[in-house]
Amino acid sequence: MKKVILFLIDSMMPDVLERCIAANQAPGMRFLLDEGQYIPDCVTVFPTMTASIDCSLISGVYPDRHKVPGLVWYDPREKKMINYINGSMPVQRIGIAHCARNVLFDLNERHLSREVKTIHEVLEENKLVSGSINVIAHRGHKQHKIDLPPALEALTGFQLKEKKVSGPTIMSLGTLVRPGIFRPIVWNFAQTALDSYGINDKHAIDVLIEVIKSGKQPHFTLVYLPDNDHKLHKSPQDAIQHLADVDRQLVRFLDSYDSWEQVLERNVIILISDHGQTLIGESEEHNIHLEQLLFDLVIHRLGTDVTEADDVIICNNERMSFLYPVGNCTTEKIVEAVSVDARIDLIAWKEGSQVVVRRGGSRQELRFWRDGEYRDIYQVSWGMRGERDILDIDVQAGQIHFDTYPDAFSRLYGALFSQEASVVAVTAAPGYQFISEVSPSHLGGGSHGSLHKQDSLIPLVIAGASQPFAVPARLVDVKSFILQELQVFQDATLVPL
Numbered sequence: 001m002k003k004v005i006l007f008l009i010d011s012m013m014p015d016v017l018e019r020c021i022a023a024n025q026a027p028g029m030r031f032l033l034d035e036g037q038y039i040p041d042c043v044t045v046f047p048t049m050t051a052s053i054d055c056s057l058i059s060g061v062y063p064d065r066h067k068v069p070g071l072v073w074y075d076p077r078e079k080k081m082i083n084y085i086n087g088s089m090p091v092q093r094i095g096i097a098h099c100a101r102n103v104l105f106d107l108n109e110r111h112l113s114r115e116v117k118t119i120h121e122v123l124e125e126n127k128l129v130s131g132s133i134n135v136i137a138h139r140g141h142k143q144h145k146i147d148l149p150p151a152l153e154a155l156t157g158f159q160l161k162e163k164k165v166s167g168p169t170i171m172s173l174g175t176l177v178r179p180g181i182f183r184p185i186v187w188n189f190a191q192t193a194l195d196s197y198g199i200n201d202k203h204a205i206d207v208l209i210e211v212i213k214s215g216k217q218p219h220f221t222l223v224y225l226p227d228n229d230h231k232l233h234k235s236p237q238d239a240i241q242h243l244a245d246v247d248r249q250l251v252r253f254l255d256s257y258d259s260w261e262q263v264l265e266r267n268v269i270i271l272i273s274d275h276g277q278t279l280i281g282e283s284e285e286h287n288i289h290l291e292q293l294l295f296d297l298v299i300h301r302l303g304t305d306v307t308e309a310d311d312v313i314i315c316n317n318e319r320m321s322f323l324y325p326v327g328n329c330t331t332e333k334i335v336e337a338v339s340v341d342a343r344i345d346l347i348a349w350k351e352g353s354q355v356v357v358r359r360g361g362s363r364q365e366l367r368f369w370r371d372g373e374y375r376d377i378y379q380v381s382w383g384m385r386g387e388r389d390i391l392d393i394d395v396q397a398g399q400i401h402f403d404t405y406p407d408a409f410s411r412l413y414g415a416l417f418s419q420e421a422s423v424v425a426v427t428a429a430p431g432y433q434f435i436s437e438v439s440p441s442h443l444g445g446g447s448h449g450s451l452h453k454q455d456s457l458i459p460l461v462i463a464g465a466s467q468p469f470a471v472p473a474r475l476v477d478v479k480s481f482i483l484q485e486l487q488v489f490q491d492a493t494l495v496p497l
Ligand SMILES: [Zn+2]
Pocket: 011, 087, 088, 089, 229, 230, 233, 448
């Protein structure tokens, strides 16, 4: 049986991939495309932010089931804002102390629902070995020690007993967690923030090559390559060059075999992205200042306790934001406050078991719910009422087709029902992003987070597989595809709802 290696390339976009190959800048990716299947319009998860997407990739379900709503969200039970630092924010940002615990421990051990199983858990329950290199969502059945650099240790105040995270048998998290098969000091680079603690493409490929050479290659390995995202945020005009850099790392892996053909004789190779990016305009009006829109309400200040006096908590995910009414504030007040701004693309909230959606600058509404008279192209059943144009929905012979907002119903439902709390989700129109207290600005650069197809359609490349990937393709279907390639047919997560 072949092994499976899945490369998760942050912010890889189909048009950039195609242009990069056409310009002869990506020989490794060209080889895999020529030898395999290329799907340019695979649909990812909403919000289009790495944390919730990674959880869907390893669990095979949308956030309503895995319960990790986004990169930044609010936990009403603990009255705390959750913020996972990931590839979209440089790890050296000042938030590391505040957020390291969320990303290193809480994401996997507390937030990711125990009702779902990760691909690592399923594989290892089926007597296969699984591996995860630099992926922030990595829950598995083995415990791994975290080597926090002393400075980070002091900042985060980690207790000794908590200095373990779970993962598959082979696990690497930069320099913080290293595969047990290695001698203690194999890697000769500074354990510093400047190297993002080893959460970078070169380190990930180094670890992968070393694991394969050791003879301990897991049946499945998930490898996260973050560099493309950082670079695209800053200079989207150099997108082809950034992806060519990723290809150079991929070629280092391919070259570690006797031939590239041998790679595919021994492995199924999958390339996928987590989300796209949208170009943000250069002028200040492209920043949608949420605090100005919500000026009538008391906005919770970052870093302070949530009190009775607060009305709204802003959890900013770049081109989308979660807005939580607290205290005496209501969903309606927030919806009305943001409805006036036409730079806001979509406004969505829950009413009972239904989702209601508006466009910014309008009061027309579309509402939808599970189990109705229509089916979407993914065979999910929905009822709906209202203005279909809001989500650019086309119904042909009772079947719902999406265009501008791919898989809109399941993805909006997934984000809103990932929590019981009342919450309003807003997305920014193309060219715009949300700004709130201490959030990054990307004027003239790239950003993501929204439901729009520019942020949501990702390339999927599969080479060396025994079967084609079924289309229309979604990121949440990758898990079951890999399990089938590894001849595992028991996945308790995927019992039909
Ligand atoms: Zn990003």
